[in-house]
Amino acid sequence: MKKAENIIVGISIGDLNGIGGEVVLKTFEDARVLEFCTPVIFASSKAMAFLKTHFKSEINFNDINDINQVVFGRVNVLNCWNEPVKIEFGKEDFKIGEYAIKSLQEATKALKNNSIDVLVTAPINKHNIQSKDFNFPGHTDYLAQQLEGESLMLMVTENLRVGLLTDHVPVKDVAVKISADLIEQKINTVYETLLKDFKINRPKIAVLGINPHTGDNGVIGNEDDDIMRPTLKKIKDSGKLVFGPYAADSFFGSNNYKNFDAIIASYHDQGLIPFKTLSFGQGVNFTAGLNKIRTSPDHGTAYEIAGKGIADENSFKEAVFTALQIFKNRFDYEQLTSNSLKQAGKKL
Missing domain, CATH: 3.40.718.10 (Isopropylmalate Dehydrogenase)
Structure with missing residues (x-):
C-alpha cells in the first residue's frame, strides 16, 4: 500500500466557465489535504494561473508536461493544451466544452494506465460537451465504455x-x-x-x-x-x-x-x-x-454563481476523501481475499 501522500488523485477540470475550478482551488488551499494525497489537475498552466489570480488563491502549482514529472506533496497541473483559453464565468460555451473533454480524456487515459490512482471529476455541462467524437450523456456513460465492469x-x-x-x-x-x-x-x-x-x-x-x-x-x-x-x-x-x-x-x-x-x-x-x-x-x-475509482461532487456547473468566489467546496472535498477511502478499502479487500486463497491452498 502506498504512503498516503503518494496516492495520486487525478482531477479533470470540468467546465472552466462553471464553479469547478473554484472548488478545486479551495479544496487544495488547505495544505493538510496534501498529507493524504498528491493531486494532478488535468488542464493547462495558463488556465489555472487565470483561476488562481481571479480567486486570489495562494496555491503554488507544479506545472508538468508529463505524468512522470509529478512531485509528491505538491498541487500538480498537467498541461493538456498550451493555447490560451477565454474563460467567461457563467457562459455556456462549446469551445469550453471541448477543453472539458480534453481534460477528461487525458485523465481517463492516465487512470487506465495506472499513472493516477483515482479520478475525481469537476462538473461538466452535458450540452456543450456533445460532438461527433464525444456523444455521451455524461461522465458515467463515458467511463463505463472506457473502463472494465x-x-x-x-x-x-x-x-x-x-x-x-x-x-x-x-x-x-x-x-x-x-x-x-x-x-x-x-x-x-x-x-x-x-x-x-x-x-x-x-x-x-x-x-x-x-x-x-x-x-x-x-x-x-x-x-x-x-x-x-x-x-x-x-x-x-x-x-x-x-x-x-x-x-x-x-x-x-x-x-x-x-x-x-x-x-x-x-x-x-x-x-x-x-x-x-x-x-x-x-x-x-x-x-x-468499475475496475477503477471515480468520484465527483453532487452538484453541477452552477453558472449562476460562477466566478463570484462563493461556491461551497465541501462536496468536492468529500469526493476526494471518498475516493481515497475506497482506494484503501479495495486494497484491504484484495489483501484479505489473497490471504484467504493462500490459506485455502495450504489446507489443500
Missing part, C-alpha cells in the same frame, strides 16, 4: 447510499428499460461494491418500486408485480439481503432508509431528489462497479 451511479454520504437502476434516461423510457436482467445486474453491482469498497460484510439493500405505490396491485401499472417482485424474490432466495419493492413516496420520509446499507431507486429523480434533499453539499457521486 458494469457501471452504476451510486450517490454516497456518511449514512446514506443511493444507487440507480436507470440513470440519464427520459422518464417515458424508464419502464421499458427495466428488466429482470438489469435489476439483477445492478443489485449485484451494489452488493459487490458494499463488500469491497465500503467494508460491509453482510449488505442489506432496499429497492424502490417502479410505479407509484408499487403499482397498487396493477391499478397503476403491472411492472412491479410482473418484473420487480419475482426478480427480488429470486435474488433474496440466493442468499442476499434484498428487500422491496418499497413505495418511494413514503420510504425516505418515514426514515426507513436508515435500516439499509444502500437503496436502489428505479430512476434518476426518484433517488436523487431525496438524496440531495438530505445531504446537499456533502454528497458524492461514485461510479460503482
Whole structure:
C-alpha cells in the first residue's frame, strides 16, 4: 500500500466557465489535504494561473508536461493544451466544452494506465460537451465504455447510499428499460461494491418500486408485480439481503432508509431528489462497479454563481476523501481475499 501522500488523485477540470475550478482551488488551499494525497489537475498552466489570480488563491502549482514529472506533496497541473483559453464565468460555451473533454480524456487515459490512482471529476455541462467524437450523456456513460465492469451511479454520504437502476434516461423510457436482467445486474453491482469498497460484510439493500405505490396491485401499472417482485424474490432466495419493492413516496420520509446499507431507486429523480434533499453539499457521486475509482461532487456547473468566489467546496472535498477511502478499502479487500486463497491452498 502506498504512503498516503503518494496516492495520486487525478482531477479533470470540468467546465472552466462553471464553479469547478473554484472548488478545486479551495479544496487544495488547505495544505493538510496534501498529507493524504498528491493531486494532478488535468488542464493547462495558463488556465489555472487565470483561476488562481481571479480567486486570489495562494496555491503554488507544479506545472508538468508529463505524468512522470509529478512531485509528491505538491498541487500538480498537467498541461493538456498550451493555447490560451477565454474563460467567461457563467457562459455556456462549446469551445469550453471541448477543453472539458480534453481534460477528461487525458485523465481517463492516465487512470487506465495506472499513472493516477483515482479520478475525481469537476462538473461538466452535458450540452456543450456533445460532438461527433464525444456523444455521451455524461461522465458515467463515458467511463463505463472506457473502463472494465458494469457501471452504476451510486450517490454516497456518511449514512446514506443511493444507487440507480436507470440513470440519464427520459422518464417515458424508464419502464421499458427495466428488466429482470438489469435489476439483477445492478443489485449485484451494489452488493459487490458494499463488500469491497465500503467494508460491509453482510449488505442489506432496499429497492424502490417502479410505479407509484408499487403499482397498487396493477391499478397503476403491472411492472412491479410482473418484473420487480419475482426478480427480488429470486435474488433474496440466493442468499442476499434484498428487500422491496418499497413505495418511494413514503420510504425516505418515514426514515426507513436508515435500516439499509444502500437503496436502489428505479430512476434518476426518484433517488436523487431525496438524496440531495438530505445531504446537499456533502454528497458524492461514485461510479460503482468499475475496475477503477471515480468520484465527483453532487452538484453541477452552477453558472449562476460562477466566478463570484462563493461556491461551497465541501462536496468536492468529500469526493476526494471518498475516493481515497475506497482506494484503501479495495486494497484491504484484495489483501484479505489473497490471504484467504493462500490459506485455502495450504489446507489443500
